[in-house]
Amino acid sequence: MENEIQQIRSFNRFYTSHIGMLKNNFLDSPYSLAEVRLLYEIGEYKNITSQQLTELLYLDKGYVSRVVKMFLKDNIIEKIQSEEDKRAYFIILTEKGNNLLKVLQSKSDEQIEEIVQPLYADEKELLINSMSSIKSLLAPDYDKIKLAQNVKFREGLKPGDIGYLIYLHGKLYTQESGYDKDFEKYVIKTFSEFLENYSLENDKIWLAEYNQQIVGCVAILHRSDEEAQLRWFLTLPLFRGTGIGKKLLNTALDYCKEKKYKNLYLLTTSVQEKAIAMYEKAGFVKTESVESVQWGQTLVEERYDLRLI
The missing domain is CATH 3.40.630.30 (Gcn5-related N-acetyltransferase (GNAT))
Known part of the structure; x- marks a missing residue:
């Protein structure tokens, strides 16, 4: 087991460094990787609450609240009251937020292309397949039956x-x-x-x-x-x-x-x-x-x- 732990730690160090996770400004934006990830999920889910963001990304509730306040101040998100539950507010991107997300996604695409560009086709295939396996095996709802659905x-x-x-x-x-x-x-x-x-x-x-x-x-x-x-x-x-x-x-x-x-x-x-x-x-x-x-x-x-x- 010790060898497996060391291998996972080694991979984590390599991966976080390779994609720039340790930088304060991710993809040359004013925001960190965690903040950009929050922004991406807001754009992906269209209508999502702070509580849902907390549960989705396994983040501290206080941290999410602070980031949401920052996004509101920067005018990249807005809150809309739920018609079903007046106590709940959905978070959506503003036009400025949508434009920022498009720029960040474009930069992310360029970063990925730069990373995989030196690889041959079969090497890219191996990389993608390995990533797919990691995603499936470490998913919170992982079981063999779901893995077999991809066979x-x-x-x-x-x-x-x-x-x-x-x-x-x-x-x-x-x-x-x-x-x-x-x-x-x-x-x-x-x-x-x-x-x-x-x-x-x-x-x-x-x-x-x-x-x-x-x-x-x-x-x-x-x-x-x-x-x-x-x-x-x-x-x-x-x-x-x-x-x-x-x-x-x-x-x-x-x-x-x-x-x-x-x-x-x-x-x-x-x-x-x-x-x-x-x-x-x-x-x-x-x-x-x-x-x-x-x-x-x-x-x-x-x-x-x-x-x-």
């Missing part, structure tokens, strides 16, 4: 996908099941066979991506006119329990029904308890069970079948 699904392979899928299988199965390096060799072999015999018409693979990184996958391989195999069903731990795995599995099952396969089978080991629970819920039944020694462990290899017709 996108696609069918088919792009250059580099197979290599990344091999990496994910090797990493996750080592961490979670204790498999040795021979398992990764096995995964490489299975994907190699898949590519050698790949049929665009009969073999399908679906991927789930978050910020353009693969976080889940599933594939259907044609074995005969009546039977297919489900392979490489995987979801990263962060996205388990969010419906991502269920959607991938259902997509694969729907495809098999479309193709009118009579039987769908999969091979797994008894240690994959969570995945097996999902298979059984979908209707798969265990049909074979054999003990073997492989990948550094004594395992029970299992076959599950799903009758589709």
Whole structure:
């Protein structure tokens, strides 16, 4: 934990310095960063109260009150009494305030362009994706379900996908099941066979991506006119329990029904308890069970079948 804390502190120091947060006059305006942020929220929400500003920005009530008084004195905001509650006053920007905000936003845009200008396209993409992840993970209402709403699904392979899928299988199965390096060799072999015999018409693979990184996958391989195999069903731990795995599995099952396969089978080991629970819920039944020694462990290899017709 100590290392994580140091990394976050280091990032905070870098970021606050990089965007000029420590300057008294932010973006060459008469105001500090916190004051400009208040101004921005007033412009963004159109009708907002001092209390709402306090809650929105987690600021001290007295501080917000002092800034609002300063803004009133500078004629960049005005207060309008609420028709529903005569005790409440909405804060809105004056024409002068609107013009000032436009100037500040333009300067902010220029500052951002200057910061990212030296970066290549893929570096900008990495930056934006990282910022999106930070925003999602540190949001007050963060949960995995909301994070999963940004996951996108696609069918088919792009250059580099197979290599990344091999990496994910090797990493996750080592961490979670204790498999040795021979398992990764096995995964490489299975994907190699898949590519050698790949049929665009009969073999399908679906991927789930978050910020353009693969976080889940599933594939259907044609074995005969009546039977297919489900392979490489995987979801990263962060996205388990969010419906991502269920959607991938259902997509694969729907495809098999479309193709009118009579039987769908999969091979797994008894240690994959969570995945097996999902298979059984979908209707798969265990049909074979054999003990073997492989990948550094004594395992029970299992076959599950799903009758589709």
